[in-house]
Amino acid sequence: MNSTNRVIAVFVAFFIMGIIRQFVGVAVFPEQYKEQKSLKSMCEEIDAKCPMTVDKNTRVDSCTFINKKHLQFTYTLLNTIFDDIDHEEFELSTKKNLVKSFKTGKQQEFFRRNRITIEFVYADKDGITIANIVLEPEDYAY
Numbered sequence: 805m806n807s808t809n810r811v812i813a814v815f816v817a818f819f820i821m822g823i824i825r826q827f828v829g830v831a832v833f834p835e836q837y838k839e840q841k842s843l844k845s846m847c848e849e850i851d852a853k854c855p856m857t858v859d860k861n862t863r864v865d866s867c868t869f870i871n872k873k874h875l876q877f878t879y880t881l882l883n884t885i886f887d888d889i890d891h892e893e894f895e896l897s898t899k900k901n902l903v904k905s906f907k908t909g910k911q912q913e914f915f916r917r918n919r920i921t922i923e924f925v926y927a928d929k930d931g932i933t934i935a936n937i938v939l940e941p942e943d944y945a946y
Contacts, residue, residue: 843920844869857882865927876923886932895935898924902937906944916945 850867857863861883868876902924906912915922919941926934 843872843875843918847875855880870921870923873919874921874923876925878925878927880927880929880931881934882929884928884934886928886930886934889928889934891934894926895937898926898935899937899939902939903943906939907946912944916941919945 847867847869850864853864854867855863855865861881863880863882865878865880866876868878870876906915906922914920921941922939924935924937924939926937928934
């Protein structure tokens with residue numbers, strides 16, 4: 805993997821963890837949240853804050869509730885052009901980093917415990933999809 809793809813993949817993985825911690829973690833991890841609100845409500849709360857520029861390279865565009873065990877986050881890599889990235893390497897590296905984070909992260913305990921499928925869609929600055937990464941519960945379970 806070239807250094808640009810590696811940097812982007814690592815950045816995206818860490819960024820996703822930050823978003824989950826910032827917007828999901830605050831809402832999900834208190835015990836009261838689990839009892840009072842559904843995954844759908846949580847996703848709607850996140851989506852209401854979108855689009856949200858996180859930094860000069862990344863924007864969260866949406867959180868979509870697919871069903872009670874599946875949600876999707878959509879991101880735009882603001883300074884990335886579709887043809888300038890090795891999509892296969894980006895997807896493999898990013899998924900590897902996401903799986904590692906979801907297996908071990910305290911912030912992801914909610915997802916592990918509830919066996920949630922999480923889909924991450926990445927688009928370039930023109931809206932062209934670069935990667936669609938799906939984490940199934942089996943991917944990140946202990």
